[in-house]
Amino acid sequence: AQSVTQLGSHVSVSEGALVLLRCNYSSSVPPYLFWYVQYPNQGLQLLLKYTTGATLVKGINGFEAEFKKSETSFHLTKPSAHMSDAAEYFCAVSSPGNRDDKIIFGKGTRLHILP
């Protein structure tokens, strides 16, 4: 069974500071990994994804994440936080190669940006 653990339900950073949101996954097969963002009263928007190949993936709005198999991690980073980054972020995993492409989400991390 697959699962995702997001460390920290709330993270606060100052505007201009580094953003680091932590995600660890569990999967018995090679995973596909995702980060989604959700703004208040909105659906989910895909930030970035890892499927195969390069382990450092770049997404929209300056975010990137690195797949580390040895650490079963897929942490999300952004060098300089902007006020517009305040939102809920979800790490997720799926395994389409196993004909099981449902997405399993973590509980989310709410990112607060301090002025």
Add this chain to the structure above:
Amino acid sequence: DAGVTQSPTHLIKTRGQQVTLRCSPKSGHDTVSWYQQALGQGPQFIFQYYEEEERQRGNFPDRFSGHQFPNYSSELNVNALLLGDSALYLCASSLVPTEAFFGQGTRLTVV
């Protein structure tokens, strides 16, 4: 392209009633998945439809059922509503597993 559209955006139902939520997938997408997102939680997979059949199902009771139409649109039905069914219901469509697009969701409140 309108993306994934869901209707209604909000609704309030009474315990014991039945509800139907609707989803129109992104143009060209043939797979529709439904998720339940309780307040303060991550989305949880309910089921997935492909070629008008339920292909996968999460850990939800039989009160939750669905349907997919020939035009790939989908409905989620919930019978005998409980207070605990109050949540944001999200629909996602995809053509390939690595690219799921989500709608804005339907906020269901059961009173």
